[in-house]
Amino acid sequence: MQSNIIDGRAISAAIKEEVREQTRALKEERRIVPGLAFLLVGENAASQSYVRSKERACELCGFHSTTVTLPATASEEEILARVDNWNIDPDIHGILVQLPLPDHVDEDRVIESISPLKDVDGFHPVNVGKLVIGQEALLPCTPAGIHQLLLRSGIETAGKHVVVVGRSNIVGKPIANILLQKAAGANAVVTVAHSAAGDIAAYTRQADILIVATGRVNTVTADMVKDGVVVVDVGINRVEDASREKGYRIVGDVDYEGVGAKAAAITPVPGGVGPMTIAMLMQNTLNAARRAADGR
Numbered sequence: 001m002q003s004n005i006i007d008g009r010a011i012s013a014a015i016k017e018e019v020r021e022q023t024r025a026l027k028e029e030r031r032i033v034p035g036l037a038f039l040l041v042g043e044n045a046a047s048q049s050y051v052r053s054k055e056r057a058c059e060l061c062g063f064h065s066t067t068v069t070l071p072a073t074a075s076e077e078e079i080l081a082r083v084d085n086w087n088i089d090p091d092i093h094g095i096l097v098q099l100p101l102p103d104h105v106d107e108d109r110v111i112e113s114i115s116p117l118k119d120v121d122g123f124h125p126v127n128v129g130k131l132v133i134g135q136e137a138l139l140p141c142t143p144a145g146i147h148q149l150l151l152r153s154g155i156e157t158a159g160k161h162v163v164v165v166g167r168s169n170i171v172g173k174p175i176a177n178i179l180l181q182k183a184a185g186a187n188a189v190v191t192v193a194h195s196a197a198g199d200i201a202a203y204t205r206q207a208d209i210l211i212v213a214t215g216r217v218n219t220v221t222a223d224m225v226k227d228g229v230v231v232v233d234v235g236i237n238r239v240e241d242a243s244r245e246k247g248y249r250i251v252g253d254v255d256y257e258g259v260g261a262k263a264a265a266i267t268p269v270p271g272g273v274g275p276m277t278i279a280m281l282m283q284n285t286l287n288a289a290r291r292a293a294d295g296r
């Protein structure tokens with residue numbers, strides 16, 4: 001089967017362009033500039049690089065952004081005080097505390113200190129609860145991005161069997177809940193398989209749409225899917241590759257060649273789900289700014 005490659009880079013660029021245009025209109029018509037605040041704690045190189053990418057996206061979209069970096073020794077109280085300042089700052093519509101935080105800090109307590117109206121990561125229990133019961137909420141960026149990939153690729157989800165492999169709070173649980181809702185681009189029958197399932201293949205073979213987020217290379221191979229499946233690969237894994245300058249390459253959780261040969265459509269890694277996360281962060285921040293302006 002000739003599978004369609006779902007181009008996350010192109011879809012992400014289109015969303016950022018829409019956000020940029022809508023931000024321009026919001027500025028012109030209502031004098032509002034969406035503002036996003038980043039908190040980095042410690043010197044984690046990956047976290048610093050992620051935040052730089054998010055700052056660049058803010059610039060592209062015409063947002064105001066500010067980054068505060070605290071030392072790894074910062075106390076939980078210092079972090080909470082920083083978040084509290086932004087919670088009451090009318091120029092800040094989104095707050096992103098880059099995770100992971102140092103071990104001595106209670107991440108849940110920090111996440112819960114963010115105003116749910118400014119929780120552009122969609123990690124606050126109020127937003128998680130609203131998602132589950134189908135109320136308007138700020139949705140976590142990676143699953144919101146997967147939803148957009150499916151919608152914008154014209155993939156029918158209503159009545160289809162979506163199998164999610166992985167039950168993380170960041171991807172597996174929220175994407176299952178998004179696609180379960182009785183809403184456009186959703187309304188699917190959803191199964192969540194995970195590490196306690198003895199025979200993962202017994203679940204994945206039933207999938208019309210298969211979403212894999214385990215963080216494990218080759219979680220899904222060709223013998224584990226049916227012909228015509230749509231595959232969304234959320235994994236980002238480094239594997240050794242002496243032929244590459246860096247000595248490694250990035251692969252997903254799915255055997256791309258084998259599964260791709262049977263799939264109707266598949267997301268590549270890199271260039272599939274990855275670029276969508278930042279686009280949805282921009283969309284969430286714009287939505288939060290609009291809602292603040294409407295007093296909702």
Ligand code: GUN
Nearest residue numbers: 096097098099100121141
């Ligand atoms: N660390 C890795 N991914 C994320 C993310 O999406 N949000 C935050 N806040 N931290 C992260």
